[in-house]
Amino acid sequence: MSKLKDALIAGLVLLAGKRRKDPYANLPEQRIVEEGAPDRRAENVVLVLFAVVVICAVAFIVVYSFESLAHQTQYLGLAIGLAFVVLAAACIVIATRLIVTEELEEPYPDLEHPDESDAVAEIVEESGSRFTRKRLVRMAGLGAVGTLGAALITPALSLGPAFNTDKLKWTPWRRGRRLVDDAGKPLLASEIEEESFYSAYPEGADRELMGSPIIVVRVPLDELKTRHDWAPHGIVAFSKICTHAGCAVTLYRKPTFAPTQPRPALVCPCHYSTFDPAEGGKVIFGPAGRNLPQLPLTVDGKGYLRAAGTFNEPIGPSWWGVRRGRSVS
Amino acid sequence: MIRGVVRYVDERTGGAPFVRKALRYVFPDHWSFLLGEVALYLFMLLVATGTYLTFFFDDSVTPTTYYGTYAPLDGAQMSHAYQSVLHISFAVKAGLLIRQTHHWAADVFVATIVLHLMRVFFTGAFRKPRDLTYLLGVAMLGLALLEGFLGYSLVDDLLSGMGLAIGYSVALSIPLVGAPLATLLWGGPFPGSASFLPRLYIAHVLIIPILIGAILTLHLALVASRHHTQFKRTPRETERRVVGVPTFPGQVPRSLGLLCATWGVLFLLGGLVQVNPVWLWGPFHVGDATNGAQPDWYLGWLIGALRLVPSFDVVIGGYTVVPNPFWGGALFPLVVFSIVGLWPWLERKVTGDDAFHNLLDRPRDNPSRTGAGMALFVWVFLVFLAGSADRVYVWLGLSYSHQIWGYRVLVIVAPVLAFFITRRVCRELLAGERAALVRTTAEDASHV
Numbered sequence: 001m002s003k004l005k006d007a008l009i010a011g012l013v014l015l016a017g018k019r020r021k022d023p024y025a026n027l028p029e030q031r032i033v034e035e036g037a038p039d040r041r042a043e044n045v046v047l048v049l050f051a052v053v054v055i056c057a058v059a060f061i062v063v064y065s066f067e068s069l070a071h072q073t074q075y076l077g078l079a080i081g082l083a084f085v086v087l088a089a090a091c092i093v094i095a096t097r098l099i100v101t102e103e104l105e106e107p108y109p110d111l112e113h114p115d116e117s118d119a120v121a122e123i124v125e126e127s128g129s130r131f132t133r134k135r136l137v138r139m140a141g142l143g144a145v146g147t148l149g150a151a152l153i154t155p156a157l158s159l160g161p162a163f164n165t166d167k168l169k170w171t172p173w174r175r176g177r178r179l180v181d182d183a184g185k186p187l188l189a190s191e192i193e194e195e196s197f198y199s200a201y202p203e204g205a206d207r208e209l210m211g212s213p214i215i216v217v218r219v220p221l222d223e224l225k226t227r228h229d230w231a232p233h234g235i236v237a238f239s240k241i242c243t244h245a246g247c248a249v250t251l252y253r254k255p256t257f258a259p260t261q262p263r264p265a266l267v268c269p270c271h272y273s274t275f276d277p278a279e280g281g282k283v284i285f286g287p288a289g290r291n292l293p294q295l296p297l298t299v300d301g302k303g304y305l306r307a308a309g310t311f312n313e314p315i316g317p318s319w320w321g322v323r324r325g326r327s328v329s
Numbered sequence: 330m331i332r333g334v335v336r337y338v339d340e341r342t343g344g345a346p347f348v349r350k351a352l353r354y355v356f357p358d359h360w361s362f363l364l365g366e367v368a369l370y371l372f373m374l375l376v377a378t379g380t381y382l383t384f385f386f387d388d389s390v391t392p393t394t395y396y397g398t399y400a401p402l403d404g405a406q407m408s409h410a411y412q413s414v415l416h417i418s419f420a421v422k423a424g425l426l427i428r429q430t431h432h433w434a435a436d437v438f439v440a441t442i443v444l445h446l447m448r449v450f451f452t453g454a455f456r457k458p459r460d461l462t463y464l465l466g467v468a469m470l471g472l473a474l475l476e477g478f479l480g481y482s483l484v485d486d487l488l489s490g491m492g493l494a495i496g497y498s499v500a501l502s503i504p505l506v507g508a509p510l511a512t513l514l515w516g517g518p519f520p521g522s523a524s525f526l527p528r529l530y531i532a533h534v535l536i537i538p539i540l541i542g543a544i545l546t547l548h549l550a551l552v553a554s555r556h557h558t559q560f561k562r563t564p565r566e567t568e569r570r571v572v573g574v575p576t577f578p579g580q581v582p583r584s585l586g587l588l589c590a591t592w593g594v595l596f597l598l599g600g601l602v603q604v605n606p607v608w609l610w611g612p613f614h615v616g617d618a619t620n621g622a623q624p625d626w627y628l629g630w631l632i633g634a635l636r637l638v639p640s641f642d643v644v645i646g647g648y649t650v651v652p653n654p655f656w657g658g659a660l661f662p663l664v665v666f667s668i669v670g671l672w673p674w675l676e677r678k679v680t681g682d683d684a685f686h687n688l689l690d691r692p693r694d695n696p697s698r699t700g701a702g703m704a705l706f707v708w709v710f711l712v713f714l715a716g717s718a719d720r721v722y723v724w725l726g727l728s729y730s731h732q733i734w735g736y737r738v739l740v741i742v743a744p745v746l747a748f749f750i751t752r753r754v755c756r757e758l759l760a761g762e763r764a765a766l767v768r769t770t771a772e773d774a775s776h777v
Contacts (some may be wrong), residue, residue: 033578073426075430077426077599078601094582095586104573105565105571106355108570159514160514167518168501207616209613209615213615244635247495250617264725268618269618280535287637310615318653319508319652320512320651
């Protein structure tokens with residue numbers, strides 16, 4: 001048995017020895033990287049760190065293999081994150097302890113090549129000697145390529161209706177359209193209470209248009225400053241889309257102590273544009289550049305709220321050329 | 330064994346002379362030179378995690394009703410896009426880890442680019458022959474911001490919808506071309522046609538990553554061809570001679586270590602620290618918005634700018650010419666990016682310095698540049714802080730409108746102060762150094 005073992009070992013040694021035979025070994029010894037002293041302790045640390053990486057990586061696979069496990073995301077992140085961090089530590093130990101420290105000097109590459117640059121320019125210049133009207137040809141060439149470029153980007157116009165800004169102003173609100181709530185239930189004028197905030201939509205229309213959602217609030221009649229005939233029982237309605245940057249105006253600031261604090265106001269949560277519902281949606285703070293468009297209301301025979309027309313201004317954020325204070329039907 | 334392989338490859342590629350040079354390429358050593366490298370590793374991580382997410386994300390806005398594992402949204406109307414992100418977060422194993430790591434990586438990516446930019450700015454590394462390299466870097470910062478915005482807009486949750494509404498309004502506000510541009514991109518008025526989200530998606534996963542990748546390649550090629558800048562620490566470092574560690578063996582384990590550390594920290598963040606819990610925001614509808622909405626940090630300066638501008642549109646004869654969001658949302662970033670991007674040329678124009686520079690300045694070495702950089706930083710940072718005034722109101726009860734008025738004054742006054750104070754500090758530091766030098770030389774002389 002031990003003979004066999006000896007033979008095996010001898011064979012292996014022979015094989016290994018044969019492998020190691022280097023065809024370039026008899027070249028003169030000229031080191032590029034200097035020889036450094038061994039550091040077995042650092043090597044041991046690296047070996048341990050690699051082992052920890054293996055443990056973490058295996059842990060990741062094991063945690064993943066559970067069909068359901070509480071805090072699985074956290075364990076997965078911990079395992080894979082630690083694996084990388086420990087691998088990083090191993091790299092750093094190698095870099096600082098086991099790699100031969102070298103500091104090399106090198107001249108910066110030539111910063112300019114005047115002769116070569118001139119040669120390049122010369123080749124270009126001299127190649128055009130057969131042209132008699134260089135400027136004209138150049139202009140014509142630029143014109144041709146420029147026009148071709150314009151032709152090539154024209155299909156981009158298919159992306160959308162670029163020149164039809166009327167679409168931006170369109171809303172589904174018409175005279176007589178009923179107001180419905182979130183669930184599609186028509187709103188009764190008697191349901192609208194003071195110091196509260198209601199969202200409403202046009203009955204039977206697409207809600208995902210900027211022109212659809214509105215805010216309904218009831219302002220005490222003695223506080224209502226303008227457009228009394230648009231506000232039955234002091235109930236006023238405004239477009240819910242901020243005229244500044246298109247967010248939904250979803251905050252209703254009402255005073256917690258009325259005598260000293262300002263009157264209720266509609267506030268946009270994106271940039272805090274603040275509008276006064278008692279004064280036709282006037283901007284009283286924040287960046288909005290124009291008032292919140294108002295929707296005139298009326299109450300029908302059954303007590304339901306209906307639009308008495310459409311908004312007095314284009315809804316939503318403004319653009320170049322939009323006419324202010326003009327209703328659109 | 331190694332020799333055999335190298336010979337085999339060289340005989341077929343002729344690459345050995347190039348590789349030999351590359352292995353002994355010199356990297357000057359300073360911790361701040363590693364920031365750009367970290368950004369590169371984050372880009373790689375973003376591509377990897379992002380690719381994984383594409384296997385599960387659905388870019389459709391077609392409405393559906395949610396009946397998934399997250400009970401609070403059971404029965405809610407939402408788009409397929411939002412539903413697929415909920416699916417990634419709750420049903421795909423390791424999905425939430427990868428999604429959060431992707432989101433964190435985007436946040437840290439932009440932060441690292443900004444730090445890298447500041448390092449390059451304050452040390453004058455942007456000077457000839459590296460001004461083009463710098464400009465490419467600034468372009469990548471702009472693309473990274475856009476890419477991040479597109480990324481969190483894809484989810485179609487309430488926050489992303491609000492962000493898109495603001496983006497749409499800013500596009501709409503650009504004089505003359507705004508309305509055609511916005512309706513082209515969105516395929517109609519906001520929230521746009523069914524093609525809009527797929528367009529956003531292809532821009533996020535293909536067009537912009539390819540642009541960043543191409544510019545990144547060019548950026549690195551230029552860095553390598555001009556070699557790195559260096560600080561003058563010993564007499565050996567000169568404008569003509571670079572001193573440092575070779576790529577191999579010196580730099581490679583360090584860079585690998587940095588790569589692993591970066592990815593490790595990001596995976597730890599992605600696994601342990603919640604970010605953008607989209608299930609809490611709910612699906613987006615045009616008529617909905619949430620209070621306390623804050624974008625990812627790197628857009629804070631834009632929300633701050635939009636909030637700071639006082640109420641006015643430019644109106645002529647009842648026709649709006651320049652709507653308000655243009656100032657904070659388009660003009661402000663344009664001005665900031667123009668100043669930052671064109672700085673090498675502005676500085677050259679003022680100083681007339683057209684020489685090559687391989688040695689870096691310390692910030693104090695150029696008091697005026699450092700002052701100007703600080704002024705710009707303070708300006709943008711105050712606008713950024715203004716974007717959090719509503720949160721400060723909630724925490725500390727400081728009146729929101731008073732804060733905004735305070736910031737409106739500060740953004741004008743503070744940058745001017747920052748310029749003069751910084752310049753003064755730099756000059757004093759230099760004067761102190763000169764005095765110390767004179768003293769030590771005198772002492773040395775007296776010892777003789």
